[in-house]
Amino acid sequence: MKLLILVGTTTQTAECVAQAIEMDCTDLCPDIEVRLMDGLDISVFDEPALFLICSATYGTGDVPDNAQHLYASLGNEPKYLGHVKYGVMSLGDEGAYPQTFAMGGRNFDARLQDLGAHRLGDLWTHDASGDEAPEESGVAWCRNWLATHLPALQAAAAS
Numbered sequence: 001m002k003l004l005i006l007v008g009t010t011t012q013t014a015e016c017v018a019q020a021i022e023m024d025c026t027d028l029c030p031d032i033e034v035r036l037m038d039g040l041d042i043s044v045f046d047e048p049a050l051f052l053i054c055s056a057t058y059g060t061g062d063v064p065d066n067a068q069h070l071y072a073s074l075g076n077e078p079k080y081l082g083h084v085k086y087g088v089m090s091l092g093d094e095g096a097y098p099q100t101f102a103m104g105g106r107n108f109d110a111r112l113q114d115l116g117a118h119r120l121g122d123l124w125t126h127d128a129s130g131d132e133a134p135e136e137s138g139v140a141w142c143r144n145w146l147a148t149h150l151p152a153l154q155a156a157a158a159s
């Protein structure tokens with residue numbers, strides 16, 4: 001099963017996290033694609049894949065500019081996404097924006113859940129004010145996430 005990482009970013013931290021996953025997790029999932037959210041809409045969820053939303057946060061708890069079209073289409077062109085399984089990686093800065101910390105990914109999560117999609121596992125968050133390197137902790141989280149959830153999905157797809 002393909003892992004499709006959809007990236008919402010402005011200054012490329014989220015993209016670097018996704019690229020690190022693409023490089024370091026192929027032993028767990030040989031087919032990983034990193035795709036920037038620019039120009040995407042809800043139809044991306046028609047693709048057969050396990051989805052990973054990897055989004056930063058801007059404005060006052062908004063998704064980044066390159067994610068606005070996809071995020072809006074989940075509200076403007078709603079359709080049932082009961083077949084979709086996804087995870088969320090959300091980047092923010094708790095020190096500078098405590099009220100809206102990591103809302104970018106949380107906003108996607110809320111809309112996807114409204115449309116019937118199934119989140120696997122807890123959200124991963126990264127705090128730019130903290131000490132953790134986003135690529136390192138993001139890869140560690142994703143390895144555990146894939147190891148926990150992918151085998152059952154692959155078994156179901158094969159049966």
Ligand SMILES: Cc1cc2nc3c(=O)[nH]c(=O)nc-3n(C[C@H](O)[C@H](O)[C@H](O)COP(=O)(O)O)c2cc1C
Nearest residue numbers: 009010011012013014056057061092093097101102
């Ligand atoms: C103008 C601006 C607004 C931001 N607003 C928020 C916010 O509301 N909440 C939050 O948690 N982080 C906020 N951030 C922090 C970014 O989400 C964080 O630095 C993130 O790692 C950037 O990811 P990127 O490099 O992929 O764009 C903001 C950063 C900037 C520069």
